Amino acid sequence: MITVPTTHVLMLAGALFFLGLxxxxxxxxxxxxxxxxxxxxxxxxxxFIAAGYHWGRPDGQIMFLFILSMAAAEVSVGLAMIxxxxxxxxxxxxxxxxxxxx
Amino acid sequence: MNTLxxxxxxxxxxxxxxxxxxxxxxxxxxxxxVSLLAAALIFxxxxxxxxxxxxxxxxxxxxxxxxxxxxxxxxxxxxxxxxQKPCLRPAGWWGPAILASVLLVEVVYVLAAGGGFPAVNAxxxxxxxxxxxxxxxxxxxxLASVLLMAGLVGAYHLARPRGADRAEGGAP
Numbered sequence: 001m002i003t004v005p006t007t008h009v010l011m012l013a014g015a016l017f018f019l020g021l022x023x024x025x026x027x028x029x030x031x032x033x034x035x036x037x038x039x040x041x042x043x044x045x046x047x048f049i050a051a052g053y054h055w056g057r058p059d060g061q062i063m064f065l066f067i068l069s070m071a072a073a074e075v076s077v078g079l080a081m082i083x084x085x086x087x088x089x090x091x092x093x094x095x096x097x098x099x100x101x102x
Numbered sequence: 103m104n105t106l107x108x109x110x111x112x113x114x115x116x117x118x119x120x121x122x123x124x125x126x127x128x129x130x131x132x133x134x135x136v137s138l139l140a141a142a143l144i145f146x147x148x149x150x151x152x153x154x155x156x157x158x159x160x161x162x163x164x165x166x167x168x169x170x171x172x173x174x175x176x177x178x179x180x181x182x183x184x185x186q187k188p189c190l191r192p193a194g195w196w197g198p199a200i201l202a203s204v205l206l207v208e209v210v211y212v213l214a215a216g217g218g219f220p221a222v223n224a225x226x227x228x229x230x231x232x233x234x235x236x237x238x239x240x241x242x243x244x245l246a247s248v249l250l251m252a253g254l255v256g257a258y259h260l261a262r263p264r265g266a267d268r269a270e271g272g273a274p
Binding site for chain 1: 103104106107108111114115118119121127130131134137138141145147148149150152153156157160161164165168169172173175176226230231233234235239242247249250252253254256257258260261
């Protein structure tokens with residue numbers, strides 16, 4: 001029987017979320033920025049699972065399923081955009097993609 | 103049983119820290135996979151076994167394979183013509199291996215001690231989940247499928263080589 005307080009699960013999710021946020025803001029490599037976004041999405045899913053655990057309802061898991069499908073769609077489009085962008089900025093440095101068609 | 107949750111949480115935070123601070127993309131992916139496995143174990147402990155299975159199959163399986171494909175296409179890993187010996191030395195993989203074996207010990211302990219779900223009062227299984235997903239949440243399910251279709255079309259459209267790039271001397 002597990003009796004972890006929901007607050008501790010939320011604290012863990014918050015720690016993971018801020019690690020992902022720090023990755024997005026500190027790294028300049030586009031691949032690592034996308035990894036940080038994935039970490040943040042996973043932390044958000046953990047919050048929904050924690051809510052489902054708190055109330056014993058299936059709704060939290062359903063929201064996690066939606067987050068999962070959204071993450072899959074986002075990462076496929078994001079990686080395709082990285083592959084295109086690499087030819088224009090000659091590398092993966094996000095700072096070199098500062099201007100669009102200027 | 104509560105200790106299992108805290109150990110898995112510590113493993114998840116440690117692995118995520120290494121993902122953010124690592125410079126080698128493939129090693130960072132390896133740490134991220136261990137972090138997702140730890141998250142899956144936490145889901146299992148919180149009474150969501152179906153979400154835990156999906157976390158492993160879709161996140162640690164499909165999405166991470168997508169990342170590996172792109173990293174290999176971009177040649178961010180070690181060059182292929184280098185000697186294979188450095189990859190076989192434990193310096194690159196001992197960290198993820200130790201953390202993953204901690205998770206393995208936890209899973210074996212849960213399955214051996216609990217004789218099933220360790221879980222909360224009533225674990226929400228796939229049956230309850232499916233009834234709710236195709237009942238009140240049917241519209242959301244349809245929207246998710248449309249979103250996946252849009253992602254498929256968008257990824258194909260973006261990754262397709264274009265005439266202008268070929269004329270400028272870009273990659274074919």
